[in-house]
Amino acid sequence: MNSYSFAAIRGVQAGRSYYVIMVPLRVVGKLFRYNDEELPPDLRAQRDLNKGRIPAISRYIMEHSQDYVLPALSASIDGGFRFIPHGKEGIDRSLGVLVC
Numbered sequence: 001m002n003s004y005s006f007a008a009i010r011g012v013q014a015g016r017s018y019y020v021i022m023v024p025l026r027v028v029g030k031l032f033r034y035n036d037e038e039l040p041p042d043l044r045a046q047r048d049l050n051k052g053r054i055p056a057i058s059r060y061i062m063e064h065s066q067d068y069v070l071p072a073l074s075a076s077i078d079g080g081f082r083f084i085p086h087g088k089e090g091i092d093r094s095l096g097v098l099v100c
Contacts, residue, residue, distance in 0.1 A: 004031065008098035010083055019083065019098050031100065
């Protein structure tokens, strides 16, 4: 089984754990695939990809390969992952590795 490991920060909101990770651009499409037809509209939070923007985004990344900045993406995942904290006390409980 293939898995990915990412340095992560864990936070808690309303008693549930949430994670912040940096995902390499080449991995985003592999990790966050979904099929619109499988989800009812009220459960979708993702807007459709505007394929017309792909050339401009690609050009921006290529022209600024050393200093580009992309906005954050938010995704919800259910199961199939685990968080390994760096330590057992203090901030070390919130820093670790998220394995997907």
